[in-house]
Amino acid sequence: MSEVFETNIASLGTGGAGIGAHPDGRVAFVEGTAPGDRVSVRVDRAKKRFVNGTVVEVLSASPQRVHAPCPHVAEGCGGCDWQHLRTDAQSDLRVGIVRDALERIGRFEAVDAIDLAAAPPLEPFGYRTTVRAVVEQRGANRGRAGFRARRQHKAVVPETCLTAHPAVAELMASCRFEGAKEVTFRVGSRTGERMVVLDSPKARMSDGPRDLLVAGLDAPLFLHEEVAGHRFRISSGSFFQCRPDGADLLVELVDRALHPEGLDPSPDEILLDAYGGVGLFGATVARGARVIGVESSRSSSEDARVNLPDTAELHCQRFEQWQPEPVARAVADPARAGLGAEAAAVLVAAEPSSIALVSCDPGSFGRDARLLVDAGYSLDWVRTVDLFGSTSHIEVVSRFARR
Ligand SMILES: C[S@@+](CC[C@H](N)C(=O)[O-])C[C@H]1O[C@@H](n2cnc3c(N)ncnc32)[C@H](O)[C@@H]1O
Incomplete structure (x- = not known):
């Protein structure tokens, strides 16, 4: 059985996890916590100078803590790690x-x-015009796009995603994929152009809208977005701000x-x-x-x-x-x-x-x-x-x- 201890969370570290203290004085990094929380923590990984742990129970909640607005957080969706913090x-x-x-x-x-x-x-919500998603390979959601679950080998397929731009959330809900492990959705929210990038030449998409550009790593395409009054061409293989x-x-x-x-x-x-x-x-x-x-x-x-x-x-x-x-x-x-x-x-x-x-x-x-x-x-x-x-x-x- 893993060790469980109690700690106060003093601040957040560079990776976004809360920083507390193990009873023996080592630093404890605890994901999903807020400064001011008192929590009981299960040790997941113990190193010489620090431990990583998971919250077992919030014993006393920080004023900065809220109930995560997205229902998929409780299912383990790894898309957003700060939904428990007041925006x-x-x-x-x-x-x-x-x-x-x-x-x-x-x-x-x-x-x-x-x-x-x-x-x-x-x-804080409805903003992401580029979303990299995994494709569920099994069960009723087979072929649908979702997010990797936190610390688990499974995908969480959201009914809707709170942080995705509505045009991306719509594509995630409607498109089905075969032969792809990962897909990237990108929309030009100011030009109305939409694209999905498949990760394999054998991959196929179905049920997407007719005007959706379908690019492969070996078959690049581009769309446009407007920023600060300028129009940018952005190819499927190019970085662009989210x-x-x-x-x-x-x-x-x-x-x-x-x-x-x-x-x-x-x-x-x-x-x-x-x-x-x-x-x-x-x-x-x-x-x-x-x-x-x-x-x-x-x-x-x-x-x-x-x-x-x-x-x-x-x-x-x-x-x-x-x-x-x-x-x-x-x-x-x-x-x-x-x-x-x-x-x-x-x-x-x-x-x-x-x-x-x-x-x-x-x-x-x-x-x-x-x-x-x-x-x-x-x-x-x-x-x-x-x-x-x-x-x-x-x-x-x-x-x-x-x-
Ligand atoms: C964070 S993005 C910023 C791009 C651009 N400034 C923008 O805001 O859209 C970083 C860029 O650096 C490029 N890059 C990564 N490593 C690089 C390197 N060693 N030398 C030059 N460019 C690099 C990537 O391809 C990517 O386009």
Whole structure:
């Protein structure tokens, strides 16, 4: 029988789990808890310095705790891990996690001197225009799309999904798949275009609407979405932000980070758009500067060629291998692992006077912030973005200025 103990939850960690204490003093990470909860916990995994546990009972509930609004959470759906937290508390909790990452991981001593706050909140439900789903292989729901269950080898097929955009939720409910293990739904909510991407050339779809684009990994197609007044081509193999209103907000924040005085650059200045994807930032925040884009995915780079002005210089390669040249400003939006030492050195070698860093993981944000500050930049402004409401996912936009 696994050990059970009681603890108070003090705060939330970078992965979104509550942090309590095992009776022997080890840190205890407990998913599905809120700061202020007192819970009894079953130990799932015990390590030398910490334990991971599951809530057996909430003995005393935090004021930030609510009954999960989605019925599929009780079935174990792994799609959203923060449905038990009040939506109006989530923004502040994200700020607390980022502050903690700066202190513990980034080793910043004077975090209070940094202007760190939540960006204006986004709708917590009905937002996801891209959803990656698993296909149920057995039983009455065979062929339907769902989500992986938490810590179980099964799929939960939702009747409706609270976080999916209604157009995606409708496709998830109506489409049936054969021969696919995973499918990705993507809609252009501002253009009305809809797409599903199948994971195998043998896979087939039935019962979907007639205008639905069906792409395979070997048969790419594209749709369009509008962000910040620009129209973007997005191919089935390309990354795009999970919601256009969130992308609008990211554009606004990156623009503010790069041009805090609101002044336009001169046309001979260069904006580096590192990890540029289909050109979201290069197309929207350059303010007349010439864009150099660096992006490793061929699919995204081909889209960027269509989405960016002809004057943009695009390099389809890993940013770590880009040959740096002097630029006036830079935006860098790496994948979850962050820049790391190699890419941070390349970025610094381009000598931008300011850098807008877009991070999708608080831990890698803390590490990258330390690298940039040690390389001669100061961190003065940080905004957390509720891009993925009801989940512990945190997007961070920050501004670094050369000292
Ligand atoms: C978080 S996305 C951001 C894309 C874009 N800035 C946007 O907001 O739509 C990260 C992008 O980096 C690209 N990428 C991943 N690793 C890379 C690397 N080592 N060098 C360059 N690009 C990379 C991915 O293909 C993806 O398009």
